[in-house]
Amino acid sequence: MENxxxxxxxxxxxxxxxxxxxxxxxxxxxxxxxxxxxxxxxVQDAHENWLSYPLMxxxxxILNIQPIEVYEVVSFYTMYNQKPIGKYMFEFCRTSCCxxxxxxxxxxxxxxxxxxxxxxxxxxxxxxxxxxxxxxxxGYAPMMQIGxxxxxxxxxxxxxxxxxxxxxxxxxxxxx
Numbered sequence: 350m351e352n353x354x355x356x357x358x359x360x361x362x363x364x365x366x367x368x369x370x371x372x373x374x375x376x377x378x379x380x381x382x383x384x385x386x387x388x389x390x391x392v393q394d395a396h397e398n399w400l401s402y403p404l405m406x407x408x409x410x411i412l413n414i415q416p417i418e419v420y421e422v423v424s425f426y427t428m429y430n431q432k433p434i435g436k437y438m439f440e441f442c443r444t445s446c447c448x449x450x451x452x453x454x455x456x457x458x459x460x461x462x463x464x465x466x467x468x469x470x471x472x473x474x475x476x477x478x479x480x481x482x483x484x485x486x487x488g489y490a491p492m493m494q495i496g497x498x499x500x501x502x503x504x505x506x507x508x509x510x511x512x513x514x515x516x517x518x519x520x521x522x523x524x525x
Contacts, residue, residue: 355432357401361411365395369411381412385422388412389429398438399430427481435470435477437515437522440494443480445487452491455503456480462512475515496522 361369368391369384376383385408392408393400400408400423402416409416423429427440441447441456456467460478463471470477486492489501498521500511514520 355399355401357396357399357404357433359401359404359407360396361392361407362395365391373412382414382418385412385414385419386426389419389423393429397433399433427479433470433474435475437475437495437520438477438479439511440479440481440484442482442484442486442490442492442494444483446490447487447492450490452493452503453480455491455493455505455508458505459508459512462508476512495520497524498522 369388372387372391373381373384388408388411389400392404396404402420405419405423406416409419412419423431430438439456439459441452441459443452443456456478460466460469463476463478465471465476465478468477468479481494484492484494484499486499486501489499491503492499492501493503494500495511495515500507511520
């Protein structure tokens with residue numbers, strides 16, 4: 350985890366705290382740690398889609414657990430971002446089915462088209478491209494996830510269209 354050079358304002362609003370308490374309430378009092386994953390999602394969503402160390406420390410404090418317990422989870426799962434990301438994060442599945450169907454080449458193509466390397470964000474803050482483990486849509490390979498949605502049966506032409514639609518603000522990121 351190497352997000353020490355990034356600064357983030359921590360803003361646990363009353364509304365966010367209400368939502369966190371609602372999530373914690375789904376578990377017995379002595380099992381607050383069980384709420385860690387959903388709480389991290391809510392906190393990340395409320396903080397420009399990434400988690401700094403101070404923010405992770407705040408989550409640990411809220412759940413009454415050790416900060417290392419939060420760091421372990423955040424560093425294990427690719428759904429938690431440890432540094433600022435672009436508005437549109439292209440998460441390319443790179444496991445068996447997608448790899449065989451050309452996902453790596455499409456990810457390289459996308460990076461080249463955007464002028465970045467895997468894991469980087471474009472200078473305008475609009476795009477980040479990463480490779481992730483199986484997204485569970487093997488029958489639709491190659492595919493990627495953008496926000497809450499899958500983009501399936503990808504080709505270079507489809508990637509070009511997706512990039513253009515993002516630039517035009519036509520891609521919806523969340524189902525909420």
